[in-house]
Amino acid sequence: MSLSGIVLILIIISLLGFWLGKRRAQKIEAAGIKMHSRPYYYGWYVLLVTFIPAIVFLLLWQFGSTLYLEHVASAKIPSVTSKNLPVSHSLVMATIEDLLAHPNLLFSISEVDNYNKLRDIYTQHGFILPLQGADYMVKIAREWALKANWLGWCGAVLNLLIAFLCFGVTLLKIKPKERARNRVEVIIKIGLITASTIAILTTIGIVLSMLFQTISFFKVVPLETFFLGTVWDPRFSAAGSDSAVGQFGLLPLLAGTFYIALVAMIFAVPVGLFAAIYISEYASSRARAIIKPLLEVLAGIPTIVYGFFALITVGPFLRDLSIALAGGQGFIMAQSIFTAGLVMGIMLIPFVSSLSDDIITAVPRSLRDGSYGLGATRSETIKKVVVPAALPGIIGAILLTASRAIGETMIVVLAAGVAANLTINPFDAMTTITIKIVNQLTGDLEFNSPQTLVAFALGMTLFVLTLLMNIIALYIVRKYREQYE
Amino acid sequence: MIQSLDNRRREIGLKKRYRAEKRFRFYGLAAISIGLFFLVVLVVNVVSQGYSVFQQTQLSLDVYLDKKIIDPNNELHAKPELLVTANYPLLVRNALAKKLDVDLTDRASLRDLNAFFSQSARVLIRDRVVANPNIIGTTQKFTILASANIDSAFKGQIDLSVPEQNRKVSNRALTWMKKLALEHSLYKSFNTGFFLHGASSRPEVAGIGVALIGSLYMMAIVLLLALPIGVATAIYLEEYAKKTLFADIIEVNINNLAAVPSIIFGLLGLAVFINFFGLPRSASLVGGLVLTLMTLPTIIIATRSSLRAVPPSIRDAALGLGASKTQVVFQHVLPLAAPGVFTGTIIGIAQALGETAPLILIGMVAFVANYPTSPVDPSTTLPAQIYMWANEPERAFVERTWGAIIVLLIFLAILNTAAVYLRRRFERHWS
Numbered sequence: 001m002s003l004s005g006i007v008l009i010l011i012i013i014s015l016l017g018f019w020l021g022k023r024r025a026q027k028i029e030a031a032g033i034k035m036h037s038r039p040y041y042y043g044w045y046v047l048l049v050t051f052i053p054a055i056v057f058l059l060l061w062q063f064g065s066t067l068y069l070e071h072v073a074s075a076k077i078p079s080v081t082s083k084n085l086p087v088s089h090s091l092v093m094a095t096i097e098d099l100l101a102h103p104n105l106l107f108s109i110s111e112v113d114n115y116n117k118l119r120d121i122y123t124q125h126g127f128i129l130p131l132q133g134a135d136y137m138v139k140i141a142r143e144w145a146l147k148a149n150w151l152g153w154c155g156a157v158l159n160l161l162i163a164f165l166c167f168g169v170t171l172l173k174i175k176p177k178e179r180a181r182n183r184v185e186v187i188i189k190i191g192l193i194t195a196s197t198i199a200i201l202t203t204i205g206i207v208l209s210m211l212f213q214t215i216s217f218f219k220v221v222p223l224e225t226f227f228l229g230t231v232w233d234p235r236f237s238a239a240g241s242d243s244a245v246g247q248f249g250l251l252p253l254l255a256g257t258f259y260i261a262l263v264a265m266i267f268a269v270p271v272g273l274f275a276a277i278y279i280s281e282y283a284s285s286r287a288r289a290i291i292k293p294l295l296e297v298l299a300g301i302p303t304i305v306y307g308f309f310a311l312i313t314v315g316p317f318l319r320d321l322s323i324a325l326a327g328g329q330g331f332i333m334a335q336s337i338f339t340a341g342l343v344m345g346i347m348l349i350p351f352v353s354s355l356s357d358d359i360i361t362a363v364p365r366s367l368r369d370g371s372y373g374l375g376a377t378r379s380e381t382i383k384k385v386v387v388p389a390a391l392p393g394i395i396g397a398i399l400l401t402a403s404r405a406i407g408e409t410m411i412v413v414l415a416a417g418v419a420a421n422l423t424i425n426p427f428d429a430m431t432t433i434t435i436k437i438v439n440q441l442t443g444d445l446e447f448n449s450p451q452t453l454v455a456f457a458l459g460m461t462l463f464v465l466t467l468l469m470n471i472i473a474l475y476i477v478r479k480y481r482e483q484y485e
Numbered sequence: 486m487i488q489s490l491d492n493r494r495r496e497i498g499l500k501k502r503y504r505a506e507k508r509f510r511f512y513g514l515a516a517i518s519i520g521l522f523f524l525v526v527l528v529v530n531v532v533s534q535g536y537s538v539f540q541q542t543q544l545s546l547d548v549y550l551d552k553k554i555i556d557p558n559n560e561l562h563a564k565p566e567l568l569v570t571a572n573y574p575l576l577v578r579n580a581l582a583k584k585l586d587v588d589l590t591d592r593a594s595l596r597d598l599n600a601f602f603s604q605s606a607r608v609l610i611r612d613r614v615v616a617n618p619n620i621i622g623t624t625q626k627f628t629i630l631a632s633a634n635i636d637s638a639f640k641g642q643i644d645l646s647v648p649e650q651n652r653k654v655s656n657r658a659l660t661w662m663k664k665l666a667l668e669h670s671l672y673k674s675f676n677t678g679f680f681l682h683g684a685s686s687r688p689e690v691a692g693i694g695v696a697l698i699g700s701l702y703m704m705a706i707v708l709l710l711a712l713p714i715g716v717a718t719a720i721y722l723e724e725y726a727k728k729t730l731f732a733d734i735i736e737v738n739i740n741n742l743a744a745v746p747s748i749i750f751g752l753l754g755l756a757v758f759i760n761f762f763g764l765p766r767s768a769s770l771v772g773g774l775v776l777t778l779m780t781l782p783t784i785i786i787a788t789r790s791s792l793r794a795v796p797p798s799i800r801d802a803a804l805g806l807g808a809s810k811t812q813v814v815f816q817h818v819l820p821l822a823a824p825g826v827f828t829g830t831i832i833g834i835a836q837a838l839g840e841t842a843p844l845i846l847i848g849m850v851a852f853v854a855n856y857p858t859s860p861v862d863p864s865t866t867l868p869a870q871i872y873m874w875a876n877e878p879e880r881a882f883v884e885r886t887w888g889a890i891i892v893l894l895i896f897l898a899i900l901n902t903a904a905v906y907l908r909r910r911f912e913r914h915w916s
Contacts, residue, residue, distance in 0.1 A: 181809065184811075185809060185810070185811040188811055188815075189721075189725060189811070191717065192717045192718070192720055192721035192725060193721055195713070195714045195717030195718045195721065196717070196718040196721045196722060196726075196735050197735075198714055198718070198781070199718060199735055199738045199739045199742060199781065199782075199785070200734060200735060200738050202738075202742060202753070202778050202781070203738050203741065203742060205753055205757050206745070206749060206750075206752075206753045209752065209753050209755075209756030209757050209761075210749075210752060210753075210756070212756075213756060270516070271516045271519050271520060272516070272520075273516075274512045274513045274515070274516035274517075275513065275516040275517045275520055277513050278510070278513025278514060278516065278517055279517070281513075282510060282513060291517055291521075294521060294524065295517070295520050295521070295524075297524060298520065298523070298524055298527075300835065300839075300897060300901060301527070301839075301894070301897075302838075302839025302840070302841065302868055302893065302897070303839075303841065303842075304839070304841040304868045304871050304872055304875075305527075305531070305839075305871075305890050305893070305894070306527075307872075307875070308871065308875050308886060308887075308890065309527055309530065309531075311875060312534075312875075312883060312886075313530050346520075346523045346527075349519075349520045349523075350520070353520070377502055377503070377505070377506045378506060378509075378510075379505055379506045379508075379509035379510070380502070380505075380506075382509070383509075400744065403744060403746075404744075404746075406746070407745075407746020407747070407748065407749075408746070409746070409747065409748045409841075409842035410841050410842055410872070413842075413872075414872075414875055434746070434748050434842070437748055437752070437846070438748070438842070438845055438846070441755065441845075441846050442845060442846075442850065455752070456752060456756070459748070459749055459752040462746060462748070462749065463745065463746075463749050466744065466745065466746055467741065467745075470741065470744045474740075
């Protein structure tokens with residue numbers, strides 16, 4: 001019986017439970033006895049108690065039986081492998097899983113387990129199996145399939161049994177004094193708490209997923225060669241040999257990341273800040289209602305669009321401009337720090353302006369009035385009173401924007417180049433951490449090679465960097481915020 | 486006396502201060518102008534480069550389905566698969582040569598003829614012949630796509646001042662093009678293929694069909710998962726949670742997740758969903774799960790602020806009438822906060838729709854030619870399709886990339902307008 005079939009039956013039973021529970025409660029009320037809760041609460045009560053234990057059991061059973069079957073199968077492999085083909089354990093498992101993907105074909109020949117014959121049949125149906133395989137794999141796969149089928153039926157029967165048991169018990173429990181509403185509310189509250197743990201689970205998932213891969217990466221490449229190395233050259237051939245030491249140098253990537261972010265911030269911070277000051281201090285409310293959303297459109301445009309804009313329009317334009325100015329080759333490369341930084345800066349303008357606008361508007365009116373009263377002009381008030389009062393918030397906003405610039409991927413992937421240089425010329429190409437994460441994980445690399453694992457070490461570095469910047473930003477805002485009320 | 490007053494004024498430097506004031510104001514205006522200037526440049530650039538993709542050059546041609554070419558050795562009865570493998574492009578070439586009076590012995594002309602129409606003609610004619618083999622030997626009218634280069638030339642995108650040998654379209658092909666256009670055999674029509682086709686190595690038949698379906702699947706998954714989970718979390722934090730350590734941890738977590746770079750979520754998806762749980766690569770299910778985790782903080786934060794905006798008097802009144810805590814939240818507070826929740830959800834979904842980086846890592850950048858029929862089939866998404874085309878150097882792919890960007894931006898504009906409309910129309914202002 002398929003999983004979706006069981007779930008469907010469960011849903012039908014639960015809905016039936018809702019209807020029966022509600023009707024039972026209504027009947028008791030109709031007889032003139034006062035119930036503790038409204039009838040529909042009894043319906044909900046039956047529904048939830050029927051559905052939740054059964055579905056939890058179903059998920060656990062599925063997960064557990066898969067783990068068990070895998071364990072049994074993999075325990076059978078090594079004893080046979082030594083006598084037969086010298087293939088690795090994981091390859092055999094992969095072949096068995098390929099065989100299992102189409103159970104109807106697996107049992108299509110009734111004779112004894114014959115891998116090559118089965119392989120032909122699979123190929124006829126358009127499924128490719130590995131050339132190297134042995135008959136024992138078919139045997140294991142068939143045992144697996146039979147056992148899985150048996151376990152599946154057991155699970156389905158047990159599952160429906162649980163559902164019916166809960167269904168019957170709760171239905172019988174419907175009595176005038178049964179506190180159905182309170183029980184339903186407890187279940188709802190547990191559901192809400194479960195939902196909110198997902199945020200924690202995500203963070204744990206992020207940290208753990210990167211931590212394990214990072215640790216196995218540092219088993220191959222020592223810490224100091226990663227963090228202090230100045231050469232980034234993750235050649236596939238050099239990976240296993242001793243010459244790999246020093247090939248995974250983080251510094252060029254880190255330098256590129258910060259350089260591009262710096263160029264972007266140099267462009268975005270003044271523009272965004274002045275725009276925010278104008279919007280909040282000078283613009284009429286009508287102008288503000290038009291300008292603010294228009295600027296925020298820039299933040300809503302996907303980064304891939306900015307990346308393509310940089311690649312096709314801005315990069316070639318700057319290169320042609322430099323050729324027109326200096327002649328010859330031109331001093332700006334089509335993919336350069338400057339191009340990526342400029343376009344990223346455009347994207348960041350609304351981040352800076354929106355965040356600082358909120359902060360500047362929050363500075364109380366009385367401070368401005370005091371300054372005007374002393375004879376200061378508007379700009380003097382802004383420069384000497386408003387901005388200093390809002391400074392911690394503005395610095396926090398700038399840090400938040402910088403952490404965004406460091407984590408930005410698509411613009412740099414398309415506009416900054418892939419060569420890991422260490423240069424100070426802003427018109428040269430440089431590469432960033434995010435570009436290398438993308439580069440290392442696209443393509444067909446074995447998952448456990450250092451070439452792939454390094455992406456997780458880079459991701460961890462990026463995660464820690466942005467986290468630190470966010471924490472510092474929050475700290476500055478909290479510590480130095482002026483309290484006016 | 487008057488003299489000395491004037492002197493004092495000069496000392497204050499009022500003129501200078503007013504000049505500084507004007508300058509400061511000008512800086513602000515300049516900053517806004519720079520921002521808006523880039524917005525205009527971006528939009529004008531996207532539209533002007535991409536609008537032409539919505540039309541495609543087509544060639545209306547009478548093709549003689551020559552039995553000698555489809556079935557040269559007269560063995561069709563014995564080998565019906567000949568109908569599939571026959572050399573259909575040759576039929577088109579001959580038909581074109583006849584129409585244009587081209588000498589079939591001239592090799593250069595032949596090459597140009599072959600490059601004139603799209604090789605997708607093979608599938609087009611094959612399907613019609615296989616469906617009805619009786620039409621072999623007759624002349625049928627076909628509407629065939631022009632090749633990508635002819636399409637570009639016909640749209641006027643190829644610089645004709647470049648010497649012929651450096652150009653992708655020869656002078657001969659250009660004269661043919663003009664001749665056919667005069668006869669109305671070569672014309673532009675709406676490019677439905679762009680919206681229906683999947684990936685292809687030939688730009689003229691490459692489309693965003695698969696990407697649109699993939700994006701749709703993902704948006705559905707995000708909506709189904711992120712909305713209930715996000716709303717539940719927000720309700721718990723805002724209405725139920727006391728100031729406990731647990732609530733604090735969740736709160737800090739959500740704020741941090743909102744600021745984690747999106748590519749990190751891709752690493753999470755790769756390590757957890759694909760490697761640990763063994764879900765298939767390139768499947769929209771995995772993409773949807775990753776985007777759900779990314780969207781959750783947006784929805785939670787929006788829901789919390791709209792729950793907070795419902796005045797306490799509503800809660801007090803309901804409690805006073807004897808409603809329980811849960812009844813207050815689900816029957817009174819949540820309905821009143823719904824517009825804000827939906828606005829936040831739409832904005833979150835718009836963000837998810839434009840996201841690319843995490844999807845690259847979980848293999849959504851894949852060459853998928855067939856429609857995915859379920860969320861576990863390989864598929865791609867609109868931004869991933871844009872990324873893939875962005876790496877193709879051909880002019881026709883660049884046009885298609887801009888076209889896909891226009892489609893993406895239109896979707897985002899619709900979503901964001903809907904969000905703004907919802908907020909303006911349904912949001913209550915409590916006074």
